[in-house]
Amino acid sequence: MKHPHFATFGRTLGIGALMLLSGCTMEVLSPKGDIGAQEKTLILTALGLMLLIVVPVIVMILYFAWKYRASNTKAVYMPRWAHSTRIEVVVWTIPCIIVAILAVMTYKSSHALDPYKPIESSVKPVNIDVVSLDWKWLFIYPDYDIATVNQIAFPVDAPIQFRITSSAMMNSFFIPQLGSQIYSMAGMETKLHLIAREAGTYAGISANYSGAGFSGMRFDAIATTQQGFEDWISKAKASSDALTPQAYQALLTPSEHDPVKLYSSVPTGMFDNIMHNTMSKIAGLDPASCTPTSQNLIAGTN
Structure with missing residues (x-):
């Protein structure tokens, strides 16, 4: 017969282990x-x-x-x-x-495993620009002229080349089942190279505390077939929303648990402009010294 004290100790140990592992991915x-x-x-x-x-x-x-x-x-x-x-x-x-x-x-x-090191493959890589916001993720596909919020997609066996920055405080971009995490920093660019070998939807998270909405700063990373990826691109292009400077300014407003959103078009060079504008603000420069396109993003005009 099992001693009641041993049963209590076992339950306590199990609960304690779960509590210690609750923050692990x-x-x-x-x-x-x-x-x-x-x-x-x-x-x-x-x-x-x-x-x-x-x-x-x-x-x-x-x-x-x-x-x-x-x-x-x-x-x-x-x-x-x-x-x-x-x-x-x-x-x-x-x-x-x-x-x-x-x-x-x-x-x-x-x-x-250097995150900046490209993955060797005969398959054409997918380029994705990442901007961390409060508290959401903005993804720009420069080769397809589309953008999304809190969702990305890519073909299985295709290398993914991320360029990452932040328009707010520092964050950390992480897709645990695909590999390395790397920081997104305001006014700076970091890089990350990943690849998926199995189709599926993988959880993407922020791995660096960044304020009240941190816990809901999640996104879906969809690994699919080449045809599935092309269909996803077509779905984004069919969206009635465009990532205009005004739309970007709206995204800058802090919000929590944002739903997935697709944008059918993106201004050329938007990622670089976001990064340079943020850098200018940090350095205390006058927006008038920025390029015309950068001024539009700051002012929220076309």
Whole structure:
């Protein structure tokens, strides 16, 4: 018969574990792309190496506490013991070896998984410009002259080349099942290269706290067939909304849990203008010194 105290302890331990893991994004352990798969391998390998130290230490703590308990009169009492060369060699050599292995892994993976490094493929890449707003995501497809809010789509097996910036405070662009996260910063451009190997709709999130609407700053990343992607592009082009300067100014108003929205057209060079305008505001420059197109975006005129 199970002791009631053990049952209570088990429930408490389970609830505690769930609470500790509640902030984790477990999708990283179910990757659907090359970058995500490599990062999963790196995470599990690093975890395994560190457990080689952690698990024996935990086992020895429990063993020593039991062996040298006050009631064990058979345990050898050595009050003057102070040093053991064999123990020193073990406790220093093994961690040093593991740290060295982790250092080599970190160096190699930092270069192999560089988010700025293009993915080699015979398939034409899809270019997507990303702007983080309060609290929504704006995506611009410069090659297709369309834009969306809180939704992107791309073909399976096609590299995706992201250019990322922010019109507000710093955020972090992250599609856990596809791979690396990278920051979006006002007035600056960062880059990210991903690829999906399986069709599906993957959750995109902001991984950096940015205010009251942070928790709802999510988007859908749809990996589909080439035909499905072309149909999605056609659907966007058929939208009655265009991403005019006035529409962009409306998007700048902070809002939460925004629905997906499609725009049938986008002003040429809008991403660069957004980035440069934000940079000018940060630097305290006069908008009159910007290009005419940039002035239009600031003023919200055509």
